Amino acid sequence: MKFLVFIEQRDGKIRKASLEALALARRLAGGPVAAVLPGKGVAPLAAALGKSGAGVVYVADRDDLGLYSNKGYVGALSAAAERESPDAVLIAATAMGKDVAPRFAARRDVSVLADVMDLKLEDGRLVGSRPVYSGKARAEVDCGAATLQIATTRPNVFPAERDESAADARVEALNLPDVTPRARVLRVEASESKELDVSEADVIVSGGRGIKGAENWPLIRDLQQALGAALGASRAVVDAGWIDHQYQVGQTGKVVSPTLYVACGISGAIQHLAGMGTSKVIVAINKDPEAPIFKVANYGIVGDIFQIVPEVAKAVRAAKAE
Amino acid sequence: MNSLVAIAYVPDTETRIKVAADGKSLDETDVKWIVSPYDEYALEEAIRAKEAAGAGNVTVVTVGPERGKTGLRECLARGADDAVWVDSGDSRYLDALATAKAIAAVARDAKLDFVWFGQKGVGYDESLVGPMVAELLDLPHVGSVVKLEIAPGKVTAHRELEGAHEVVESSLPVVLTAQKGLNDPRYASLKGIMGAKKKPIVEKKLALLGIPEADPAGSKTRWRKLELPAPREKCHMIPADDPAAAAKELVRLLREEAKVL
Numbered sequence: 265m266k267f268l269v270f271i272e273q274r275d276g277k278i279r280k281a282s283l284e285a286l287a288l289a290r291r292l293a294g295g296p297v298a299a300v301l302p303g304k305g306v307a308p309l310a311a312a313l314g315k316s317g318a319g320v321v322y323v324a325d326r327d328d329l330g331l332y333s334n335k336g337y338v339g340a341l342s343a344a345a346e347r348e349s350p351d352a353v354l355i356a357a358t359a360m361g362k363d364v365a366p367r368f369a370a371r372r373d374v375s376v377l378a379d380v381m382d383l384k385l386e387d388g389r390l391v392g393s394r395p396v397y398s399g400k401a402r403a404e405v406d407c408g409a410a411t412l413q414i415a416t417t418r419p420n421v422f423p424a425e426r427d428e429s430a431a432d433a434r435v436e437a438l439n440l441p442d443v444t445p446r447a448r449v450l451r452v453e454a455s456e457s458k459e460l461d462v463s464e465a466d467v468i469v470s471g472g473r474g475i476k477g478a479e480n481w482p483l484i485r486d487l488q489q490a491l492g493a494a495l496g497a498s499r500a501v502v503d504a505g506w507i508d509h510q511y512q513v514g515q516t517g518k519v520v521s522p523t524l525y526v527a528c529g530i531s532g533a534i535q536h537l538a539g540m541g542t543s544k545v546i547v548a549i550n551k552d553p554e555a556p557i558f559k560v561a562n563y564g565i566v567g568d569i570f571q572i573v574p575e576v577a578k579a580v581r582a583a584k585a586e
Numbered sequence: 587m588n589s590l591v592a593i594a595y596v597p598d599t600e601t602r603i604k605v606a607a608d609g610k611s612l613d614e615t616d617v618k619w620i621v622s623p624y625d626e627y628a629l630e631e632a633i634r635a636k637e638a639a640g641a642g643n644v645t646v647v648t649v650g651p652e653r654g655k656t657g658l659r660e661c662l663a664r665g666a667d668d669a670v671w672v673d674s675g676d677s678r679y680l681d682a683l684a685t686a687k688a689i690a691a692v693a694r695d696a697k698l699d700f701v702w703f704g705q706k707g708v709g710y711d712e713s714l715v716g717p718m719v720a721e722l723l724d725l726p727h728v729g730s731v732v733k734l735e736i737a738p739g740k741v742t743a744h745r746e747l748e749g750a751h752e753v754v755e756s757s758l759p760v761v762l763t764a765q766k767g768l769n770d771p772r773y774a775s776l777k778g779i780m781g782a783k784k785k786p787i788v789e790k791k792l793a794l795l796g797i798p799e800a801d802p803a804g805s806k807t808r809w810r811k812l813e814l815p816a817p818r819e820k821c822h823m824i825p826a827d828d829p830a831a832a833a834k835e836l837v838r839l840l841r842e843e844a845k846v847l
Contacts, residue, residue: 332752334717334727359747363729366682366714370721375683375807378712391810396710397612400603403710404610404811447726447756450742454750461749467846491847509732509767510746515599515708516623516766524846535599541815545844547836548821558821563839567826575833583837583847 265388267297268350270341271313271321272360273306280464281356281419283316288422289354290317292385298322299433300344302337304330307435314433315426322347324438331452332360333445338367343438345372350412352390354383357416358463365416377405377415381521381542383422390415398515398538419463420521421542455510462513465494467524468540470513472498474529474550474569478506483573484528490577490584496520496540498530514539526576529569532557549573587642587736589632589700591666592689592715593625594707595648595657605812611679612812621657624704627764630771632702633665635736643667645696649688650674655787662782663774669787672795681807682710684797686718691795693723698759705730705763713763720761727761728754732768 267289272279278301289297296319301310303325310321324340341364345353353368355361357379369376377383380392381402389406390413396403407413455461462468469491471484478501488495496518497511513520515535525543530536532548532555540546541560548561549572558564565572597603597612598620604613629646636642646661648654649672658669672688674680680688693701701723703716713729720727732751733744745752746765774782822839826832841847 359730359745362713363717363727366717367721367727369714370683370686370718373683375681376712376714377807378682378710378714394711396812397597397601397603398599398708398711400814401605401612402813402815403809404813405807405809408806408808410806445726447728447754447760450753450755452747452750452752453744459749463748510749512766524840524844538599545840545846547840558823560818561821562819562844563836564821564823565826565832565836566823567829567832571829572826572832575829576836578830579833579837580847583841 265293265352265385266348266350267293268345268348268353269297269299269318270353270355270361270364271299271301272356272358273301273303273309276305276309278309278313279356279358280424281358281417283424284419284422285354285356285417286313286317287424288383288417292383295319298344298348298350300324300341302329302340310435311432314430315428316424318433320434320436322436322438324440326440328443331449333443333448334363334367335445336443337364338371339440339443340438341368342371343440347436352413352415355414355416357418361416365414369414372412374407374410374412374414377407379418380415381418381421383415383417389413395542398534399519399541400538418521420466460494462494462496462511462520463518465520466522467491467493468496468513468520468522469493469526469528470496470498470530471501471528472530473500475501481507483570487526487528487573487577487580490580491526493526498536499533527557527561528573530557531555532560549576587635587639587699588697589635589642589644589702590693590696590698591625591629591632591644591646591661591702592719593629593646593648593657593661594622594704594709595619595650595654596622596707596709599708603814605814610809610812619653619656621660622704622707622709624706624764624766626771627766627768628702628704629661629664629666630769631734631764632700634769635700638736645670647672647689647692649680649685658787659782660774662785663778664772665778668785670790671787672790672792674792677792679809682712682714682718683806686715686722687797688792688795689715690719690722691797692790693719700759701725701761703761703763705765716761716763723761725759725761726756727763728756729763730765731762732765734762734768
């Protein structure tokens with residue numbers, strides 16, 4: 265079974281979600297796999313991917329790939345697939361992966377096992393498990409009789425193990441035609457805050473209507489900083505204009521699967537649960553003992569967040585100082 | 587400005603999901619169906635583009651069983667001009683590629699500036715069909731758009747990434763997928779609802795668009811099993827009479843029992 269893994273980098277750093285996909289491919293293949301790395305100035309990053317599971321890395325290091333275009337990046341993936349003839353292609357389900365995978369699949373006349381949270385091999389065929397209907401059910405999916413099987417993997421779900429003793433990957437340059445994309449990235453605007461995004465965070469602290477007003481974010485921020493977490497928010501507070509949509513966790517926001525999710529003053533509407541229900545450990549702090557959030561939480565405290573949250577922040581700092 | 591807006595008609599997000607007797611599909615009894623929420627942003631933006639240009643047409647299309655026509659009527663009431671229903675026939679599950687082929691076949695017949703989608707349907711949640719249609723039509727696409735500026739012959743779209751926005755300029759025609767934040771969709775007016783009854787819904791058969799109906803021997807994705815998640819363990823409630831003690835106990839449990847700190 266031959267795997268090819270699409271590797272994404274931003275600002276000269278390989279994305280963790282791609283390393284997770286690469287490590288997954290190596291586990292499934294039982295040995296090193298192929299990878300493709302497009303971008304500008306990315307060649308020096310290629311060899312070290314050997315530690316994460318790559319035997320060979322096809323590199324497309326070009327000026328015209330400095331900013332993302334689906335034409336350029338799908339072109340690089342297609343060229344690598346041409347060279348490698350893989351049975352399966354894995355791509356992390358990031359914003360870029362969600363852009364690349366369906367275009368590449370349609371070009372090859374196949375579909376995608378999208379956003380899988382589990383992936384295994386049965387008789388040489390990929391079998392994925394993915395959340396459907398707002399996370400209320402899981403579908404087990406396969407690619408039928410397709411000769412090329414493609415899956416995108418949800419970030420933060422699969423371990424990104426490294427093998428420090430593994431050899432460097434062999435690096436092969438891809439020759440690509442010049443790209444003049446019709447949809448061209450003019451610029452990338454980082455959020456003003458430059459803070460960790462919920463979709464990439466291991467720990468998330470979220471605030472809901474219980475915070476009572478936009479002026480009370482410092483209460484949540486304090487715990488967020490104590491935990492080194494990302495900040496999240498419920499739909500209610502986004503719709504109320506207390507915080508920007510980029511922080512929203514839930515069905516119409518971001519879907520996250522962190523190791524630890526702390527919900528402060530969030531009742532747990534179904535649309536919020538759809539976005540965070542797959543978190544490994546959930547803590548809920550809410551004054552209403554009947555709040556649905558307690559049905560999915562592992563640990564719950566019924567009480568006033570204005571009293572409890574600062575104490576939790578204090579206890580976390582004390583524990584970390586030990 | 588001429589737009590085609592593809593909508594997914596999906597179970598209401600409040601609907602309780604049950605698994606059908608075959609163990610691999612949705613039990614549709616008592617399911618309430620809605621136009622997928624992201625598609626509403628797509629439709630709204632298409633209508634605004636037409637209104638701003640002072641000319642054009644907005645067509646809505648859906649692929650699936652007949653109930654989708656109810657969704658199309660809702661879109662007509664909100665301001666779409668006409669609609670196309672692609673009848674998926676006996677196919678209970680049509681994968682993203684087959685759906686994309688049907689929509690691409692409808693789009694090919696029309697002179698369009700925009701092909702719009704929601705950034706995902708809240709049923710299968712795959713986010714695949716929009717970019718696939720772009721590939722099949724050999725058009726540029728910009729996904730997850732939160733802001734759009736239209737200029738003659740081109741658009742500038744702001745697209746949401748992890749912790750950043752990409753500002754993308756594209757020629758027309760272009761395929762766009764709408765993300766929350768793009769606009770506040772309008773409600774249908776009473777006049778709109780009355781008027782929608784007179785607007786046409788064209789019906790097309792999947793087979794007539796040259797798309798083979800989902801065939802178990804076909805090379806496409808399949809659902810093998812549909813399962814409800816195992817219920818989570820009962821929540822461990824920590825008494826909060828003394829907030830400081832409760833906080834300490836929580837941190838202890840997170841460290842020693844859950845091992846996440």
